[in-house]
Amino acid sequence: MTTELVPSGHPTALPPANSGFWGRLPVLKQLRQSVGLQRGMLVAGLAITAVFLLVAAFAPLIAPYGFAQLRDDAGPFGAQQPPSAAHIMGTTVGGYDVFSRVIWGTQTAVLVIVVAVVFSIFIGILLGLVSGYLGGWLDRVLVVIGDAVYAFPSLLLAIVLSIVISGGQSSLWGGIFAAALSITVVFIPQYYRVIRAETIRIKAEPYVESAKMLGASAPRIMFRHVLRNATRTLPIIFTLNSSEALLTLAGLGFLGFGIEPTAAAEWGYDLNKALSDVTSGIWWTALYPGLAIVLAVLGITLVGESLNDLADPRLRTRRRAKVRTATAAATTAASTTAGPASAPAANTEEKA
């Protein structure tokens, strides 16, 4: 704003330097922005999550045996065998290879997370947008339903739904959908709430009023002007919910409402079966699936939490300028990112 007095040859506000497409992707942008401890957290989270996803993708190559395999050419594995060269994490009480089941378990976990989060995001966003923008009786009814779902203990609700949905079936996809949909129902109100609150806020923004002034139709305003602005916080909820979905899945499996061992490997189920082993000194059947759950949840949560911190300018740490190099840094900033005038202008705007 300051530069208006300067002759027009002077570039006033150059676009901020971004590295094209990659620099604008949600997670990578934050990675570039972060410094110090926040960066460490994000990098650690991303690394763990990447390993988790890679293992899921290449499970058939990594796992030495199938998830429901009880014997190989040398004969049956035997139950509760301690770790050995053939079974590096030992075998379970049911005679499965622990290592293979931990590896295959990542696949189940990823599938459930994807299905659950995708379903809940789409339904939640649509409901939130319509209910927030249109308001009225529809809004009131949906809010009450959302609150009612909140009032249930989420695991209990998931159990009831998994019984209703699966009806005793135990196929891979049947089990995954049962688990995923029961998680979906618990999560929809979360997305719905967030999007609705954002929509109600954005509804009063001058740019929506200006669209109204121009005579834009309600669907056009909702999807062109409100939707994309309302979904900014979603990557954060998305990651945080993913870890919660994983925990719910493990919880369901642990309580015996999960997927049958012959249909897919599932950590919660294995933990359940390892319960009696722990007291008799057999540690490997419980330790490894447990570790897998902890690591996967930790990785995703780290990503989510650091995205959350980075999204908030008040929580985001920035590279401090050393006093001596300040002049040099300021000149480089001027040449690469923004005019020296426009930058402090933006600064004051923030304060105002």
Add this chain to the structure above:
Amino acid sequence: MNDVVEITDLSISFATDGGTVRAVDGVSLTVRKGEVLAIVGESGSGKSVTAKSILGLLPETATTEGAVLLASRDGSHTNDIISLSPSQLREVRGTDVSMVFQEPSTALNPVFTVGWQIAEGLRAHGKVSKAEARREAIEILRKVGIPEPEVRVDHYPHQFSGGQKQRIVIAAALVLNPGLIVADEPTTALDVTVQAEILDLLRRLRDEFGTAIVLITHNMGVVADLADRVVVMYQGLVVEEADVKTLFASPQDPYTERLLDAVPRIGQGRVHTAEREAARAVAREARAAVGESALAPVVEASHLTIDYPGRFGRKGFRAVDDVSFRIAPGEVLGLVGESGSGKTTIGRALGGLTRITGGSLTVHGFEMLGFSERRFKPLRADIGFVFQDPAASFNPLLTIADAVAEPLVIHGRAESPRDARRRVDELLEAVQLPRSFGDRFPHELSGGQRQRASLARGIALEPSLLIADEPTSALDVSVQARVLELFAELQREFGFAALFISHDLAVVDLLADRIAVLYRGRLVEEGTGAEVLDHPSDPYTRRLIASLPVPDPVEQAARRAELASIQADSRGR
């Protein structure tokens, strides 16, 4: 020693996402005892940051260099603010220097009584009994001119008006009687008539308490009214420092000159008004020649009333009360009033954003009372709207070209934003923005550029009526001048009728053919600029005009006396 503050070679940098930004660059200045030093500059000039460094109130991301020497109240010693520890800083704040913030309604905590908040400073600096703190609070409230301080001390902030709240903020700053008060835009959030009162109070502080004041402002009128000495800042540098009379009479730096030139003054618009009236007469004749009805107004309001519904069991609020006016084709009506006068409500009603509840309002012959959106929609193509805050009126995720193309797409003039690009480029050129700006996002433009893009969007469909709601109040004065010029140019070129809403009489005078003054929802005066501004008949208009500080210290002193007599007059009656 005679200096309250001595700043030597102060440099402040901020760590931002885009790298380090130097906000203040080698600034040196001094504030003498009992003097008002105004620091003027536009947003981003570093004036606020400089002043806040006197209190050590910079955010964590700031890196400071140089020295800020602050004298203690009794003058016995000085402290270098920059090297003080947090606990030492706390000692200094309140006792040696204190601050008055811009927005009084957010500077006060709504859940505590004002008395408690004033006493907070006393409690922070030594033990005082409750009764004593209360006595002191009452005393200071009386000094800043709050009536019945014994009763009002127990009231909460929401029970006070905006001007009174600012008085309370000043009282809280004064309670420990510091040698220096830093006032950061103390009157920007206030109405003109209230501003005059607060400036009066600040002047009394200087004269009666001997308090030095650092006044940060962008309003040259305020500077002329209050300051003794002026420091002009531009892009983190001090470009000029002078005595107030010298600065206004013979500015040395070219930047200062341009800044002073850009300030709108009442009476500048007369020439243009006459020109436009002549042009309109020609247009009327031309239209009459082809047999069109020349006199059908674009907008006609008669006994217009707008109520906002109250909560259950409470009476609604009447925002606009029995207002009648008309806007002829090609005519600019300036709507002036303070906050809460209903001027924005009228603008929104014209655009169909707020429903009217009584009387009649016709826009292009369409009755707005009980209108249906579907029947009104085709008419929207003929109404442009420019919003107050250019930063907020653009969807942050659409490029400027997409945003300007929106009206074309919505009203079926183009298939898609890409389709409309040629027309968008023409429009951007019309508002003097380079075509390449179409590919930028709103945050990549400065405030003035954004407001020009907003004008481009407003005129995209070549409407015959443009509603501009405070289009320049969020802009710096030099930017404002350019945007107003552009507005006048576009109006000449496209010949639209306009409703120009503003709280600034001088701005309205520049553009409007006729001026309507609103006060508490009622239209108190309407007429041409010359009629309203030179011979105001309504006491409120007279007070409004007298309250407007002019950017000339000598003339302003004379006007101050005039205002005092008007106020005494209205009090006497």
